[in-house]
Amino acid sequence: MQTLRAEALTKTYGEKTLFKDLDFIINEQDRIGLIGTNGSGKSSLLNVLSQEDIDSTGGIVTSKTYTIGYLKQQPELNEDLTILEAVFAGSQDVFNTIRRYEQTLENYSNHPDDPKAERQYLDAEAKMNEEDAWNAESDVKTILTQLKIDDVNQVVSTLSGGQKRRVGLAQVLIQSPDLLILDEPTNHLDFDSIEWLQEYLAKYKGALLFVTHDRYFLDQIANKIWELSFGELFEYTGNYQDYLAQKAERVDLEVAAEHKKQKLYKQELAWMKKGAKARTTKQQARINRFNDLKENVGNLQTEEDVDINLGQQRLGKKVIEIEDASLNLNNKIILSHFSELIQRNERIGISGENGAGKSSLLNVIADKLPLDSGTIEIGETVKMAYYTQQTEPIPDDKRVINYLTDVGEHVTDNTGNKISVTDLLEQFLFPKFMHGTLIRKLSGGEKRRLYLLKLLMQQPNVLLLDEPTNDLDISTLTVLEDYIAHFSGTVITVSHDRYFLDKVASRLLIFNGNGKIESYVGLFTDYLRKSADTQKVEKKKNHEQHLTEKKQEKDTSEGKAKKKLTYAEEIEYNDLEKEIDELDGQISELKEEMTHLGNDYDKLADTQVKIDELTRQSDEKIARWEYLSEYVE
Structure with missing residues (x-):
């Protein structure tokens, strides 16, 4: 092992x-989900384990022979290479083998009479066989297709940041290392790609260590949770839901132990104040114990919840009205005669394909991007805050507290009480010793949390959130969800995070590309389930249509060599459709069962074997049904 x-x-x-x-x-x-607040050291620990950090x-x-593959939040790719070349540019053995084979093949092709060139080519070919490297290029193309990257000859320098992350993800997946380390692997993936990645990682043979904000992803993948908190690593068995229960129990025990320790300290302090002297060995031992107790009492550190208790200005009846809007960007249709009425207190979630224009719609609403045609009207009482994917430029030499006092010295909460900037910072997990810290010393996640706080200090009544889950830690997201639930204004959120959208959105706009926008009322997971069912029905319909066309084509071109079914074949034909449906039902039940098995990999493996066998039987019966259907009168 x-x-x-x-x-x-x-x-x-x-x-x-x-x-x-x-x-x-x-x-x-091991499928280990690493969690912790921004700035707790999660990415630093990943860097240390991958030997990127030598300090x-x-x-x-x-x-x-142990190998490690590491997906950073910002993958390091050669900008001059094509996507396929960049994926194979790693230092892993399989990549070296492929490159050596291609070099020796080219040399041998140019010098077919050279015995040395022939020998080098044969050695390289044997190495390809030994490492099963022939399928690597095919596997990469499959992975890239699932990650929605179709043109493998596109140059890396022309890719967006999200596309580069997906190329980096493909690079580490194809390596199949003993330990796969992923830092926020679901960032910039749409829900189809996330679903595929979940299935891929569930079957992964090596170990997996990953940082993610996606709590559904944690629940589906993790069989262990590691929490990095105040310099310590706490280990929990199970997925995210198991972690929540186990952590609550651990914290309760620690608080109870601290309370007992403080009670004992008060008793011993009273004894010491009486003028206790070390006249006996027992008294000296008691004094020593008191000194040890004094050093350790009051040192319990627990993570407080981020509390967002800010008021906002009254929002009138008219909020946002978009009428017959059209927008093209880079020869791509973003909006096409799009109309939408966004009302007071609405919770709208926007999701869909990458590059389809979700962020562009927010930019239009925020008056950062003009429409080609159509109108957008913003209500007079609207006070808007826009949490963009890119934090506004902040001078590195500016101090944390000064960044906020640019907005004001204090704000009011939803009961009208004043809250100082210092108190706000502490509520947002910035302890007092960090208030004078230079911003350049903050982690990326801490900067994003500070940026969010500044926006909320402006006390908006319309909140635009563009992929907020990409950079905020889970504890901050949890409180943001609670804040939105009690927010007496309108919230519009772009996200692919299923858990977050389920918590903050009651109505959805799904961008399907080419200006097609689907509206749905309900939870995001309900939409995904309904969409999957619709695709299944459509696939079956297309399959049946294909069979009909194939049958008609065969009848026209060849006629029927076989005139009709025998009596036994008619009975078999009539039973086959029912048998196929039963097999498909069993397969669906087993797949649903797999989603609840968590970290029981023995049962997962057994269940997958059953699914494979039932799928094989179903394929055989479908093939037989297709054959017999050609002779049904």
Whole structure:
């Protein structure tokens, strides 16, 4: 069994200790979700494990053949290569093997009479066979297709940031390392790609360590949760739901133990104040215990919830009205005669295909992008805040508290009480010692949290959120969800995060590309389920149509060599459709069962074997039914 063992890992960043003396083991088939607040050191721990960070202390023990693949939040790709070349540009053995084979093949083609060139080519061909590298290019194309990248010859420099992340994801997936490390793998993926990635990782043979904000993804993939908090690593068994229950129990026990410790400290302090002297060995031991207790009491650190309790201005009846809007960008239709009435207190979620224009619609609403035609009217009482995917430029030498005092020294909460900037910062998990910190010392997630706080300090009554889950930690998202639930204004959110959209949106606009926008009332997961059912019906309809056309074509071109079915074949034909439906029903039930098996990989494997066998039987019966159907009168 391939394992990775960490011993006393420690990482400091300036004056801050991110983690200290961490010991753990990662085994094969571990599916570890790493969570923690922004700035707690999650990405730093990933960098240390992948040996990208050499400034940490401690040790990592693996076998000499142990391999690690790492998807960073910002993949490092050669901008001059094509997508396919960039994917194969890694240093992994399989990539080296493919490149060597291509080089020797070209040399041998140019010098077919050279024995040395022939020998090198044959050696390279044998290596391709040995490592099963022939399917690598085909596998890459399959992965890229599932990640919605179709033109593998496109140059990397022409890709968007989201497309580059998907290319980076394809690169690490094709490596099939012993340990696959993924930092926010669902960022910039639409729901079809996320669904595919879930299925891919569920079957992955190696170990997986990943950071994600997607709580549905955590529930589906993780069999362990690691929480990085105040420099310590807490390990939990199970998925995200299991973690929530186990963490609550752990915190309750720690709080109870701290309360007991403080009670004992008060008793011992009273004894010491009486003038206790070390006249006996027992008294000296008690004094020593008091000194130890004094050092440890009051040191319990727990993560407080981020509390967003801000008021907002009254919102009138008229909010946003879009009439007959059309917009083209880069020869692509974004909006086509689009009309929409957005009312007070609405919760609208926007999702759909990447590049279809979701963010562009927010830019139109925020008056950052003009329409080609049509109108958009904003109500007079609207006070809008727009949380964009890119944080506004912040001077690195500006201090945290000064960034907020540019908005004001204080704000009012929803009961009319004043809240100081200092109190707001503490509520947003910026302790007092960080208030004077230079912004350049903050992590990327901390900067995003600070940016969100500044927007909410403006006390808007219309909130535009563009992919907020991409950079905020789960605890901040949880409180943002609660804030939106109690927000007496209108919220419009662009996201692919199923959990987040289920919590914050009651109406959906689904961008299907080419200006086609579908409206749906209800939860996002209900929409996805309904959409999947519709696709299944459409697929069956297309299959039946194909069979009909095939039968008509055969009748026209060849006639019927076989005139009609025998009596036994008629009975078989009549039973086959029912048998196929029963098999498909069993397959659907087993697939549904798999979604509830969590981390029981033995049962998952057994269930997959059953599904494969039932699928084989169904395919055979469908083939037989297709054959017999050609002779039904």
